[in-house]
Amino acid sequence: MTQTTALPADILTHLRDTRTMPVISVLAIKLAVVLSKWATRRRTRLALTQLSPQQLDDVGLTPRAAFTESRRGFWQA
Numbered sequence: 905m906t907q908t909t910a911l912p913a914d915i916l917t918h919l920r921d922t923r924t925m926p927v928i929s930v931l932a933i934k935l936a937v938v939l940s941k942w943a944t945r946r947r948t949r950l951a952l953t954q955l956s957p958q959q960l961d962d963v964g965l966t967p968r969a970a971f972t973e974s975r976r977g978f979w980q981a
Contacts, residue, residue, distance in 0.1 A: 946978040
């Protein structure tokens with residue numbers, strides 16, 4: 905499993921608040937954020953299918969709830 909390195913919050917805040925950025929740059933950043941969220945959701949939902957009942961209990965999920973969550977699309981919050 906690969907991990908991505910998150911940018912520090914102050915860098916993201918600066919990028920978001922910079923008014924001189926071209927529109928295409930702003931759109932590219934927003935797209936990157938959305939794609940990153942989708943990838944994280946996909947990875948975590950796939951990981952739910954790998955957990956044992958004891959591990960699911962540790963995180964407060966029933967096997968049924970984990971199954972339901974793992975079947976959701978990555979685009980669904």
